[in-house]
Amino acid sequence: MVKLFLAAAYSAAVTAILSLPVTVSATTTATAAAEDMVLDAKAQSIVDGFSMAEVIGQMTQIDISLVINPKDNTLNEDWVRLYAQQYVGSYLNTIWDEPKGKKYGWTASEFRAVVKRIQEISMEENGGHPIIYGLDSVHGANYVEGAVIFPHQINGGASFNPDLVYEAGRITARDTQAAGIPWIFGPILEISQNPLWSRTYETFGEDPYLASVMGDAIVRGLQSYNQSAACMKHFIGYSKTPTGHDRDNVIMDDF
Secondary structure, eight states: OHHHHHHHHHHHHHHHHHHHHHHHHHHHHHHHHHHHHHHHHHHHHHHHTOOHHHHHHHTOEEEGGGGBOTTTOOBOHHHHHHHHHTTOOEEEOOSOSSOBTTBOSOBHHHHHHHHHHHHHHHHHHTTTOOOEEEEOOSSBSTTSBTOOBOOOHHHHHHHTOHHHHHHHHHHHHHHHHHTTOOEEOOOBOOOOOOTTSTTGGGSSOSOHHHHHHHHHHHHHHHTTTSSOEEOOBSOTTTTOOSSOOTTOOOOOTTO
């Protein structure tokens, strides 16, 4: 009888311990969902007050090169102001698609200063509504000078190590946020359908399960500081071009 009681007590204790993370997880999920509803309602109330021109502006994303002086690569604040007066809500990219003199890109502090000034001007001109800046940090913050650079995702997939991929995402987020940029255009979650496709190296490979595990790991890493947002890409079927050429036609009936 005593043995039965102890066994039952032990079983109850183990059950309680094992159920604790689930309870915490459920509570955390419920709290996050409630917070999301509050934020969604706030966003909706702001959008409801927009004119059609403001809605169109908020949905517009322009390349940073459109507000940079071509002679000295400095920010043209007058051009930023003109776009802000048209309610432009987002910027992307970098001007450093090639070396300029002996320089290969903006450092984190230089990038941050540019983004900060665009933000200030935009909020001055459009009723205090901020812009959001996005960058293709696809193997580290590869457009930020001095950032940690990682191999492309095909190598992460080949490692079969989600913890390693998580860390790559975390460090990518850290270095991108250091540049003042909260929106990361990654990860690439295409499933490699044609080895001739010129962007196969950007994927986690041809196995959907592996891609899902690694995709989960890197997204958690990219969003681990709770100050950056991952942006999964690109389009379903994008990788299955019959020729392997990028952005070619895709036959979807056998996808």
